[in-house]
Amino acid sequence: MPVNLQPPVAADLFPVAGVRIGVAEAGVRKAHRKDLVVFALDDGASVAGVFTRNRFCAAPVQVCREHLGTGSAIRAMVINTGNANAGTGVDGLARARRTCAALAGLMGVAPQQVLPFSTGVIMESLPVERIEAGLPMALSALQADAWALAAQGIMTTDTLPKAASRQVQIGGRTVTVTGISKGAGMIRPNMATMLGFMATDAVISPELLQGLVREAADLSFNRITIDGDTSTNDSLVLVATHQAGHAPISSLASEAGQALREAVIAVAQQLAQAIVRDGEGATKFITVQVDGGADDDECRRVAYAIAHSPLVKTAFFASDPNLGRILAAVGYAGIDDLDQTLIDLYLDDVHVARQGGRHPDYREADGQRVMKQSEITVRVVLHRGAACTTVWTCDLSHDYVSINADYRS
Numbered sequence: 001m002p003v004n005l006q007p008p009v010a011a012d013l014f015p016v017a018g019v020r021i022g023v024a025e026a027g028v029r030k031a032h033r034k035d036l037v038v039f040a041l042d043d044g045a046s047v048a049g050v051f052t053r054n055r056f057c058a059a060p061v062q063v064c065r066e067h068l069g070t071g072s073a074i075r076a077m078v079i080n081t082g083n084a085n086a087g088t089g090v091d092g093l094a095r096a097r098r099t100c101a102a103l104a105g106l107m108g109v110a111p112q113q114v115l116p117f118s119t120g121v122i123m124e125s126l127p128v129e130r131i132e133a134g135l136p137m138a139l140s141a142l143q144a145d146a147w148a149l150a151a152q153g154i155m156t157t158d159t160l161p162k163a164a165s166r167q168v169q170i171g172g173r174t175v176t177v178t179g180i181s182k183g184a185g186m187i188r189p190n191m192a193t194m195l196g197f198m199a200t201d202a203v204i205s206p207e208l209l210q211g212l213v214r215e216a217a218d219l220s221f222n223r224i225t226i227d228g229d230t231s232t233n234d235s236l237v238l239v240a241t242h243q244a245g246h247a248p249i250s251s252l253a254s255e256a257g258q259a260l261r262e263a264v265i266a267v268a269q270q271l272a273q274a275i276v277r278d279g280e281g282a283t284k285f286i287t288v289q290v291d292g293g294a295d296d297d298e299c300r301r302v303a304y305a306i307a308h309s310p311l312v313k314t315a316f317f318a319s320d321p322n323l324g325r326i327l328a329a330v331g332y333a334g335i336d337d338l339d340q341t342l343i344d345l346y347l348d349d350v351h352v353a354r355q356g357g358r359h360p361d362y363r364e365a366d367g368q369r370v371m372k373q374s375e376i377t378v379r380v381v382l383h384r385g386a387a388c389t390t391v392w393t394c395d396l397s398h399d400y401v402s403i404n405a406d407y408r409s
Contacts (some may be wrong), residue, residue, distance in 0.1 A: 001159070003285040003374050003394065005216045005277040008163035010148035014176045016199040018042035018241025021146035021406065022288040023153040026134025028127055029082025029120060034130060034153035038103065038138040039077040039197065045241045046091040047074040047115070048209040050217045052234035055188045058086030058123050059096040059126075060116040061233060067100070077102050077237065079117040079154050080131055081182075081340060087123035102132045103203040106139055110316040118235055119156055119182065119195055126294075151180040158182050158278055170256045171246030171354075175262045175349070181271035183278075194221060194275055199239040200265060202260050204249040212252060213238035213266060220268035224392045225307045226279040232285055233290070270377065276392045281399030284316050293387040298335050302380060304392040305333035314394035316376065321367030330380055331371050342383040 018040060026036040041047070051061050051070060067074070077101055081334045085092045100114040107114075117127065151161030165178040185196030200320045217236050240249075250257045277285050283342055288307050292299075293299035306312055326345060331338065345353035348370045352362050 002278040003282055005160055005274055006357075007160045007223050008148050008151060012143065013147040013165045013193075014178050015143070015144035015147070016176050016178050016239075016241060017243040018045055018272040019199045019239065020142040020144050020394040021150045022138035022141035022143070023146060023149040023376050024134045024141060026124075026137075027085065028080050028130055028131045032123075034149065035081045036134045036138050037079040037153040038135065038142070039073050039150075039239075040107065040139075040142055041077075041239060041326060042241060042243070043073065045074065045239055046204075046206040047237060047239050048213045049115075049235060049237040050214050050328040051165035054234070055247050056087070058084055058118060058167065059088055059092035059237060059393065060085055060118045060262060063096045064094060064115045064117070064235065065157060067112045067115055069209045070112050074115055075109040075113040076103055076105055076107055077117065077197065078131075078135070079119075079124075079197075080126075081118075081154055081156055082229050083118060083119045083122040083124055083126050084122045085118040085126040086233055087330040088125060091350065092126060092254065098128050099126075102128075103135055103226035106135055115237070117195055117233070117235055117303040128317040138158070147178055147180060147315045147317070150197075151182075154180065154182040156182060157280055160278055162271055162274040162278065164267045165276075166267050168242065168263045170249075170259050171200065173244045173246040175241070175244045175246065175260065175263070176200060177202075177267050179267045179271055181275060194234055194236075196221060196236040196268070196271055197239075198237065198264065198271075200240065200260065200264065201241045201244040202249060203242045203255075203261065204240050204243055205247055208249070208252055208257075209238060209240055212261060215261070216264050218266050219265050221275075222278050223349070224272050224278060225304065226394055273392055276394050279394040279400075281397040281402070282394035283374070283397055284395040285375045286394060287315060287375075288393060289377060290377045290381040290382065291379065291388040291392075292384055293384040293389070294382075295387050296389055298333070298384070299389040302330050302333040302382065303333065303389055305329040306378060306380070307391045307393035310396055313393070316371060317395035318395045319368060319371040319373050321347070321364050323347065327353060328406045330334075338382075344381040344383070346381075347371070348373070
């Protein structure tokens with residue numbers, strides 16, 4: 001079961017002017033499930049995205065990069081679940097492009113104005129005929145308030161849909177940021193096996209959008225890990241429709257720019273944390289905070305060493321305060337001049353280690369009390385400088401193995 005995660009309430013997801021969404025059942029892999037989503041964007045929208053750093057990236061990722069690289073005005077996005085169209089070679093590229101052409105023909109736009117996304121099983125041929133057959137149904141269902149349905153339509157092993165929404169005031173106008181994501185396994189930094197789609201009606205210089213989506217990813221989806229695997233299909237897209245009616249934002253450092261930046265990052269972080277809370281087999285949500293680093297890079301290395309460690313994660317699942325595993329992870333994180341006699345370790349309010357050794361007041365019963373909680377914070381203080389970072393992860397349970405062993409059945 002997800003860790004303190006509830007399904008989104010449709011009424012809490014604000015529509016974004018200039019975005020309409022249609023959801024259909026195309027039978028891509030299984031019958032009678034929502035598995036095809038179309039986003040239709042009004043003319044004038046700007047789109048930016050970040051994608052997986054896995055060199056074995058999926059066909060739709062390659063096509064998305066190509067289409068964004070042409071500078072064409074993006075008018076639509078099409079997402080299928082059930083099949084990743086990854087590890088499919090030249091044929092996979094052809095099928096991704098055929099999907100774009102099919103939707104473009106129905107909408108009266110150019111294929112380069114369509115971005116394709118896929119998620120699901122790798123190394124299986126994309127059943128593009130089923131997608132083509134489902135597109136008219138998705139288009140006939142287009143509506144502005146279908147964000148909750150779309151969140152369902154992009155799920156794979158997720159147990160719950162994931163969505164978030166914020167509204168802020170900019171220049172006397174209400175500005176909306178709404179997004180959805182999917183992901184539960186094959187998750188690690190550098191993007192994860194996740195798809196994320198965010199939109200805002202803010203009026204923002206298109207040149208700022210790529211930097212904004214990259215920063216949002218770096219502070220959210222690139223701060224989560226479930227199992228340490230980097231997927232082939234990861235994609236995060238930010239759409240700006242420019243329809244809110246306020247004066248254009250030409251700098252993210254301005255008051256208006258900061259208000260939009262904070263809203264976008266807040267939605268991205270909520271979506272990213274929802275992925276961890278719904279991690280395959282997860283029973284605990286764990287925040288790993290590293291303070292006092294010489295720079296952000298070494299803080300991240302320490303945080304990820306802890307968050308990726310199967311020994312640490314299984315200890316959390318068992319509620320076993322075998323906390324030397326955390327100190328060991330700090331030690332192998334790759335800081336060559338690390339002074340272990342400076343390190344402090346906290347488990348929520350419990351001071352476990354001081355100056356690299358067991359705190360004299362630490363009692364294992366206190367550690368176990370915290371380990372039994374569904375939400376836990378691990379804090380490491382390096383005492384090397386002023387840098388800090390936070391990563392979110394979950395425990396590793398028996399169910400994770402079962403879910404992935406049975407994934408294709």
